[in-house]
Amino acid sequence: MKENNIFQKIINKKIPADILYQDEKVTVFSDINPKAPVHFLVIPNKIITSLNKIEKKDKNLVFHMLNIAILIAKKKKIYNTGYRLIINCNNHAGQEINHLHIHVLGGKRLKSI
Template identity: 60%
Template structure:
């Protein structure tokens, strides 16, 4: 998996990114290789390697990430037609960057995985 420092640099605004939301705990920005018309990455502002590292102390961040995803879906006008939220975990799960992140995808009919 690629280095997690790219997300740290985006949070700290050391790497250019189209940040569309940021607060003290969450940063959201447009994916540079979008898989849908709307493709936003939502990340915690502190390092968690993957969903395997969610525990009693940090589990609240997942709720925050979901809340922001819904907020962005409404703002991007994809909430009524529908959207997908994905968290990949490790290599076989498709996680490319070793930093917990959520994908918000929408703006077209998405293909089913099942």
């Protein structure tokens, strides 16, 4: 895996991060600029540059990402009160890193969108 973005460097532990979970498919870490009391990212260890680049062969990986988001929501005690999943896709949506990632936010009442 080439290390050409910050997420890949986090996956490979080349830069420090508050890693909450990691397995062979995904890495989960706290957001460095949280928008809620609980804010973490779920990223695939495989390079997928955006939501638009998911292929049929990635369906199990995406399902795993969602399952891990739920697992960490339970560990962070936001499972019952509620949480939000956000995937920004491309520049106009606010995607800053060209690596698919799910933001998971909770820990307070979030404003409706």
